[in-house]
Amino acid sequence: MKTAVGSEREGALALIFADFKEITKARLAISVVFSSIAGYFLGAYEVQWGQVLLLAFGGYCMVGASNAYNQVIEKDLDALMKRTKNRPIPAGRMTVNMAMILAVVLTILGILSLYLLNPKTAMFGAISIFLYTSVYTPLKTITPLAVFVGAIPGAIPFMLGWVAATDDFGIEPGTLFMIQFFWQFPHFWALGWMLNDDYAAGGFKMLPTGKKDAATVLQIIMYTIWMMAVSIIPVYGITGRLKLSVVAAVIIFIMGAVMLGFALQLYRKRDNVSARKLMLASVSYITLMQIVYVIDKFLA
Structure with missing residues (x-):
């Protein structure tokens, strides 16, 4: 009986973790973190691993928040497309309120982590979230120029690592x-x-x-x-x-x-x-x- 209950609990946790990865787009977020760390190594006079960990954590949170906001905004459109209809919100595994809470928490944790590095890094991280969520996302259904706008937050991570290491732009x-x-x-x-x-x-x-x-x-x-x-x-x-x-x-x-x-x-x-x-x-x-x-x- 205990084994069955334990297996069921493990299955539920695995599903929650899978949905977390899906709504934060874990593979994309990890690639962004990689770019940020590369930029940090290029800018650093001396690598401080505590800073690298803060950058990695803050970077993942910022990308995860952007993607969570995006999926809240586009939930009805996601339901229309094969590649997105099984995302947590359109599939009914996560409510809009829960996704918004997750996005806000990730935003706060991300900005705070990057601010501990220096204020400029936090500022660029916040700009990235704003552009991706408030400009790029709504433009996607209006004009192909959305890709140009989206390229701005998409290009920030490589730069962000240097700013995190040097506090200079x-x-x-x-x-x-x-x-x-x-x-x-x-x-x-x-x-x-x-x-x-x-x-x-x-x-x-x-x-x-x-x-x-x-x-x-x-x-x-x-x-x-x-x-x-x-x-x-x-x-x-x-x-x-x-x-x-x-x-x-x-x-x-x-x-x-x-x-x-x-x-x-x-x-x-x-x-x-x-x-x-x-x-x-x-x-x-x-x-x-x-x-x-x-x-x-x-x-x-």
Whole structure:
């Protein structure tokens, strides 16, 4: 009897944990935390692991809060799309009130954790939540320019780590912001291409032209080239303490060229398979690029 009760309790806890991961978009939140920590390592004169833990915790809370607010706002639209209809709120496993309480608690914990690092970090974290929730989310059903707005909070994490380490905003974190800002467009438009029919069912306008056409892919190619260019700017020695060796710059450029190759393949084929390859290549690029930056700093 005790075993049965224990198993039932464990099952309930597992379901609650699964719903927590779903409403905070755990995989996305972890990738954001990774970017923030990479930025911290680049900015820190000396790594302080207590600060890294605060940044990781605060960063997860801020992303989790943004996603929870987003799912509260879009609960009715989520119910219309295959990929989102089983989320906790539209599936009926979590009430709107419970989701809002969770979002508010995560917001408070996130801002407090980042404030303990320094006020600037908390400010940028709060700006990220506001833009994602109050501007990007409602614009998604109005205009494709929502992706441009969403790219701003999406680009903050890499920059945020530097600010957390230095309590300063200058050309270095600005450059990190621009790298991740331009990366957002090929990444999300490749995803938007793959899920265009599902997004349309929810009324979302994610592709720049609203269609899976040549003009959309040309913009993907253009932003990929800009991303490649900005990613190697530090090699020229014009970005303050943010530096990049020639070897590291060549490696990053080659990785960008691989991603550009997948974008060109999408232009030729214009199919979901090519869009998926580009999306996966973009995820690999942003992760490996940040790793190369960090390794290059410590080797130098």
